[in-house]
Amino acid sequence: MSTHTEVSEISSENPNTCLANIESTQTSPLEKNAVQLNALQRLCYPILLISALLTIGSAFYFDLNFGLCNVVFLLWAIAYLAICERLIPYEKEWHPTLAEWGRDGLYLVITMSGGALSVAAIYAIASVISPMHSVIPLWLEIPLALLLTSLGSYVFHRAGHEFTWLWRLHGIHHTVSKINVSNNALNHVLDVFGRRFLAQLPMLILGISQPALFIVSIFNTAQGYFAHANVDVRLGKLNYLVGGPEQHRLHHSLDIREAGHYSVDVPIWDLLFKSYFWKNGRTPNAVGIKNVTSFPPANAIFSNFLHPFVKKRNYFSTKNSS
Numbered sequence: 479m480s481t482h483t484e485v486s487e488i489s490s491e492n493p494n495t496c497l498a499n500i501e502s503t504q505t506s507p508l509e510k511n512a513v514q515l516n517a518l519q520r521l522c523y524p525i526l527l528i529s530a531l532l533t534i535g536s537a538f539y540f541d542l543n544f545g546l547c548n549v550v551f552l553l554w555a556i557a558y559l560a561i562c563e564r565l566i567p568y569e570k571e572w573h574p575t576l577a578e579w580g581r582d583g584l585y586l587v588i589t590m591s592g593g594a595l596s597v598a599a600i601y602a603i604a605s606v607i608s609p610m611h612s613v614i615p616l617w618l619e620i621p622l623a624l625l626l627t628s629l630g631s632y633v634f635h636r637a638g639h640e641f642t643w644l645w646r647l648h649g650i651h652h653t654v655s656k657i658n659v660s661n662n663a664l665n666h667v668l669d670v671f672g673r674r675f676l677a678q679l680p681m682l683i684l685g686i687s688q689p690a691l692f693i694v695s696i697f698n699t700a701q702g703y704f705a706h707a708n709v710d711v712r713l714g715k716l717n718y719l720v721g722g723p724e725q726h727r728l729h730h731s732l733d734i735r736e737a738g739h740y741s742v743d744v745p746i747w748d749l750l751f752k753s754y755f756w757k758n759g760r761t762p763n764a765v766g767i768k769n770v771t772s773f774p775p776a777n778a779i780f781s782n783f784l785h786p787f788v789k790k791r792n793y794f795s796t797k798n799s800s
């Protein structure tokens with residue numbers, strides 16, 4: 479009865495007023511879109527972590543080759559984050575062009591060989607000195623491996639900013655004036671080799687098992703590409719627990735006062751060694767290096783690889799120019 483009464487009451491109103499009331503309670507397509515984008519901003523990182531867990535789970539369940547799983551996950555992380563960059567960009571002008579995808583793809587192939595060399599060296603040593611099943615339980619090995627990898631990576635990265643010759647290796651990565659998932663691959667092959675080798679060597683000495691090495695390497699791949707992605711994701715206080723794009727784009731800042739912060743996995747070593755830098759909502763005005771002529775252009779791949787071994791010529795290296 480009451481329903482009928484309400485209907486009759488509504489129908490007795492001015493039809494235009496009624497339509498206006500209905501429209502005011504409906505969500506507009508723009509608002510709907512904003513809600514969806516907001517959801518993606520919140521889900522972008524969890525989805526990446528879940529896919530990392532699925533990769534790890536599948537590798538163990540189906541007894542898959544760890545190296546192959548690493549490569550497949552790397553390609554997935556790049557593709558997934560590239561899509562997220564289009565849907566929730568932090569800076570639209572930072573989207574890579576097709577030519578840049580091509581250039582960075584070449585860098586990726588070359589630096590992957592450096593990474594593969596380092597992994598091959600690590601696994602070759604591991605097969606001799608590292609047991610398949612460590613005496614340390616896996617639940618303890620994983621955080622231990624994570625901390626040690628993070629420390630090795632932190633030391634090598636920081637040294638890359640502190641020592642002139644190492645800056646000639648690492649500075650290549652800082653020459654670009656936009657940060658995105660594509661140019662995360664823009665590195666000197668020896669920079670990748672050195673960082674990975676130093677990151678994993680202590681674990682071999684301690685006898686960390688291959689499964690633990692694999693789990694941590696998947697996490698590090700996810701973190702490395704996520705931190706470099708041009709996505710508008712805000713982690714809030716989680717920025718004290720894990721690395722992310724808010725911290726890492728500040729590392730690329732032209733303003734040296736905010737360009738510390740060397741970790742992309744977990745920021746514990748930055749916090750301990752006082753190089754942590756993140757402030758809620760703080761964004762860099764510009765990224766890159768001040769003296770761009772100190773390095774060959776990013777497109778000159780061969781010159782960039784020779785750069786650390788060539789005497790100063792027309793360009794010169796600087797200490798921590800980023």
Ligand SMILES: [Zn+2]
Pocket residue numbers: 635639648652729
């Ligand atoms: Zn750096």
